[in-house]
Amino acid sequence: MEKKRxxxxxxxxxxxxxxxxxxxxxxxxxxxxxxxxxxxxFQRADCIDEIILVTGKxxxxxxxxxxxxxxxxxxxxxxxxxxxxxxxxVYQGLLASxxxxxxxxxxxARIFADESLLERGWQQVQKLNSAVAAVPAKDTxxxxxxxxxxxxxxxxxxxxxxxxxxxxxxxxxxxxxxDRLYESDREGITDDAMVLERFSDEPVFLFEGSYRNIKITTxxxxxxAEAYLKMMKxxxx
Numbered sequence: 434m435e436k437k438r439x440x441x442x443x444x445x446x447x448x449x450x451x452x453x454x455x456x457x458x459x460x461x462x463x464x465x466x467x468x469x470x471x472x473x474x475f476q477r478a479d480c481i482d483e484i485i486l487v488t489g490k491x492x493x494x495x496x497x498x499x500x501x502x503x504x505x506x507x508x509x510x511x512x513x514x515x516x517x518x519x520x521x522x523v524y525q526g527l528l529a530s531x532x533x534x535x536x537x538x539x540x541x542a543r544i545f546a547d548e549s550l551l552e553r554g555w556q557q558v559q560k561l562n563s564a565v566a567a568v569p570a571k572d573t574x575x576x577x578x579x580x581x582x583x584x585x586x587x588x589x590x591x592x593x594x595x596x597x598x599x600x601x602x603x604x605x606x607x608x609x610x611x612d613r614l615y616e617s618d619r620e621g622i623t624d625d626a627m628v629l630e631r632f633s634d635e636p637v638f639l640f641e642g643s644y645r646n647i648k649i650t651t652x653x654x655x656x657x658a659e660a661y662l663k664m665m666k667x668x669x670x
Contacts, residue, residue, distance in 0.1 A: 435534075436533070436534020436535060436604075437482050437483065437532060437533050437534050437535075438480055438481055438482045438483075438533070438534065438535045438536075438537065438555070439481075439482065439483050439484070439485060439530040439533035439535070439536050439537070439604075440475045440481050440483070440484045440485070440508075440536070440537040440539060440599070441485050441487060441523065441526035441527070441530060441536055441537065441538045441539065442468075442471060442472065442475065442484055442485070442486050442487065442539050442541050443487050443515065443519065443522050443523065443526070443538070443539065443540050443541050444458040444468050444486060444487060444488045444492075444496070444515075444541035444542075445487050445488050445489050445492075445514075445515025445516070445522045446458070446519070446542070456489075456492070457542055457649060457650070458488075458541045458542055459492075459495075460655075462544070462655065462658060462659065462662070463659070463662055465504070466499075466500060467541070467542060467544055467649060468486075468496075468500060468541045469500060469504050470544035470545075470662075471539070471541050471542075471543065471544045471546070472484065472486075472500070472504070472506050472509070473504075473506075474544075474546055474547050474548055474551065475508065475537075475539070475551070476506050476507070476508050477548050478548045478551045478552065479548075479552070480551055480552055480555035481508060481537065481551065482508070483508055483509075483510045483511075483530075484506065484508045484509045484510065485509075485510065485511045485512075485513060485526050485529050485530050486500075486501070486509050486511070486512045486513070486541075487512075487513055487514075487515040487522045487523075487525055487526045488512060488513075488514070488515060489514070489515060490514045493512050493513075493514065496512050497512055511529050511530075513525050513526065513529045518619070518622075519623075520611075520614065520619060520622050520625075520628065523538055523611065523625060524611050524614075524615065526538070527604075527607070527608050527611055530604070531604075531608075533604045534603070534604055535555075535558055535601060535602065535603055535604060536601070536602055536604050536607060537551065537554070537555075537599040537600075537601045538598060538599060538600045538601070538602070538607075538625050539598045539599040539600075540598045540648055542648050542649045542650065543597065543598055543646055543647065543648050543649075544649065544658065545643065545645045545646045545647065545658075545661060545665075546566070546597075546598070546599055546642075546643075546646055547643075550566065550599075550642060550643055550646065551599065553640055553641070554566060554599055554601045554640050555601065557601075557638065557640045558601040558602065558603065561636075561638045562602065562603040562606055562635065563600075563601065563602050563603070563606070563626070563629065563635065563636070563637050563638050564600075564601040564602075564638060564639075564640045565596060565597075565600045565601070565624075565625075565626045565637060565638070565639050565640070566596070566597040566598060566599055566600065566639075566640060566641075566642030566643075566646065567594040567595060567596045567597055567639040567640070567641070567642055568594060568595050568597065568641065568642050568643065568644055568646075569590075569591075569593070569594055569595075570590055570593040570594060570595055571644075572590075573587060573590055574587070574588055574590065574593050575587055576588065594639055596624055596626060596639075597642045597643075597646050597648075598624075600624060600625040600626055602625070602629065606629065606633065606635050607625060607628070607629060609633065610628045610629045610631075610632040610633045610635070611628055611632075613632040613633070614628050614631075614632050617632065645661050647661075
């Protein structure tokens, strides 16, 4: 029997860096809320069986009526309440997907993770049990210390990648690592791969994401996202 492939889409953030009164995942881009652009890719992807949307308690009904039902996202089987931190929201998504074989954990504000990217990750996770979208660093990176940002070292750029989402895992492995996370100090946890690195002996493997796969975080990101959407439409035509 084929294992269920569940996407956990995170849309519980407050979006404080975006400013304004509307949470960033609900800001409109090309006539639709940002989160719709994200959900559309997962709805279309053959490698996704179901979607669990994680959002704030106050947004659950809005998401059900104005996102899922209005735009006919039939793969969204559950809308669940997130938590204070990102890892809290991921954990709630994992608890709600206990029958999954694989989970695709994805930031709702990354609207350019298209079907081909999802398929690349799916092909890898079946072989290696993990597949974290990432891109090679374009810039020289510096490690700094102290309040004056003194340079401590310059890592070899060929070994440095920028992590993105989706981060895809065999369910049992990532769930076990998250269970251990909640028995330990959670300080400094910024992504799911880090949970697996810190709380298991499982290796983590990257796959090549896309430089377009940006996370919309600040107002400066919106015109970039609009430009990418126009480019993608032109490419399809």
